Amino acid sequence: MKIEEKINESIKDSMKEKNNLRLDSLRAIKSAILIEKTKSGSKEQVEESVILKILQKMVKQRNDSAKIYSEQNRMELAEVEMSQANIISEFLPTQLSRSELSEIIEKVIEQVGAESMKDMGRVISKVNEIVSGQAEGRIIAEIVKEKLIG
Helix, strand or coil: CCHHHHHHHHHHHHHHHCCHHHHHHHHHHHHHHHHHHHHCCCCCCCCHHHHHHHHHHHHHHHHHHHHHHHHCCCHHHHHHHHHHHHHHHCCCCCCCCHHHHHHHHHHHHHHHCCCCHHHHHHHHHHHHHHHCCCCCHHHHHHHHHHHHHC
16 A cells, blocks of 8 residues: 555544544645645656655654754643654654664665765765665765765
8 A cells, every 4th residue: 555545544544533633644744745746747646755755854844843842841842743753654664773774875885886975975865765765864874974984
């Protein structure tokens, strides 16, 4: 089942269960996907990889908001943001551990023949193709930088 279909099913279930927090989160996802569809100009399906990027971005936004709310001692708002981030994360593939990601990056560095920071962009783009949605871009960049400098 495609991600979009899973989201639609979850929306129906959430409506039946009257779970408003979950329903709001799922509707936000559906809205973001719909915006992406109209952006491309056609009503065709959005590629799974694009949907994964949208979901990652939404989780990151929620986590950032929760952090800001926590710093301002607005715990009730931080909890809502964290809950939404967890709900959105359900539709992402399981995230790779740092060691698994490190192994993949080492292989890509060898394949590409990367030797310095000049090659960082090529390595990161190749790693993104391989892991698609299984790791945050920030973490990938961190590890690539460590490998190329160290």
